[in-house]
Amino acid sequence: MTLQKGKVFKYGRDVNTDVIIPARYMSTQNPKELAAKCMEDLDPDFAIKVREGDVIIAEQNFGCGSSREHAPIAIKASGVTCIVANFFARIFFRNAINIGLPVFEIPEMTDDFKTGDAIEYDIEKGYFKNLRSGNTFQAKPFSPEVQEIFKAGGLIQYIRNQVK
């Protein structure tokens, strides 16, 4: 079990990819530059406060709107190791999995957390513990297709293995 610790950034419903990374910053593909502007229109403090190992927890429909993969890239490069939401918008879910950013749908978990909570978690096991409330949560396992992509470290690595 690889336990990690971090703090939580908690957001509401319908966090769209335009606020995760506004189009005015999308003229770069550099993950670090994107991360510096991540969440600017929703939470201007995010990019300043976020640290390696932190977790985003949100309500329903996280990542809705534009298909821009710059959104999960920005979040991943910011140091956030995974996102938990009630559920994700479809394209964002695929994009996150494809770039190797773990995303978990655990609707019963989101109400238990608020911004700043300390969290202990194990990504491989889909295990989460709120160190403030003491409550623990377990994600359902991914579908076999998604697990394959995860194991390879992302879709490109997965198809590279296939092409070889």
Add this chain to the structure above:
Amino acid sequence: MNLTEQFLAYASGKNKVEPGDIVTVYPDIMMGNDVTASLAIKILNDAGLDKFHDINKMFIVMSHYVPNKDIKTSEMTLLCREFAKKHSLPHYFEAGKGGIEHALLPDEGYVVPGDIIIGADSHSCTYGAIHTFATGIGSTDLAAAWVTGKIWLKVPKSIKAVFHGIPKNPWTSAKDLVLHLIKEIGDDGATYMAIEYHGDAITNLSAEGKLTIANMAIEAGAKNAVFPYDKSIEDYEKSRAKRQFKHFEIDRTAKFDRVYEWNVENLEPQISFPHLPSLAQPVSKVMAQKIKIDQVFIGSCTNAKMEDLRIAAKILKDKKLAPWVRGVAIPASQKIYLEALKEGIIETFIKAGFSTTGGTCGPCLGGHYGIVGPGETMLSTSNRNFVGRTGHPKGQTYLCNPAVAAASAVAGYIVDPREIAG
């Protein structure tokens, strides 16, 4: 099977599929734009992948930040241009020679009924209007699909949306049907699902009207939108289709997860308030609020096709914008721009006081050509009004149909088109 299931069963070589099944399909078209394709190309270059399954199915359309808006975007388009040249891609559309992908590809017959289409742009669901299975993906999925020729998809549950009746308000349009749908089911009401459209109000629409409705399926979170093959699609394809095409019949035993029926006889033009498409209100209620506007945008993949421009021009003919209103009109493709020019529509826009250009997304995504300033209010025929989407995060964008946009540009406030055009 419902239409989405028929498409995915056929494409994956199965007799039957059910929601939740994972299928592998070989799409007919795999498309990206300057923003998403440039990222896909970077991913491919970084991974050293440069062999592709079928270059005839790879489409790259320069649409979002074109013509280059600054040095950084010039580097993005350069990446696409060099890639297209290196691999001799037959379907690379340069700025000035194409337009917004979702108008260009159906209007110029590249997308045809029966196709399976994946596009690295969320509005790729648009093509479902002309009886295709079409869905949005990201750049990594696009890069992988270009290499392998295939993609895995989960068969979605389907919603059946049935619209009845002829709206009494002559200015109620396809846009209002879809804003009504999003208001009713919510911004996440169709997440992971297909929406299949039925009813006489749908049959009565032109193919262009259907394209407007399919375009905004993603605004309810849908995976895809699909329309039954009908006479309007048949007529649309006559002068357009570049390939042989096929269609699927309606199966009366098809299963749907949810069914909605709406009578649209009393449906007024709808206005979506900041900052969600679902926050739609009928124009009569909105008029009472006297919402003053700084800018009107007639454009985007949602509402800048010939039918949309003709409606706007009909209202704007021999009229002027209110003194405090800036107008921006961007026909969705170069072909449409030229057609509008020949019909005198562009002249009408310019005489009314609009800035015009063609074939770019413009302020819809806050790209360029009409960015909204702090505290400003824009009325737009586009598809999203999220915080910061169209420019400054303190800007306010309202969504509407082209008739409301044109009439309100003249009035200076959001109005029912009947106030200006009778």
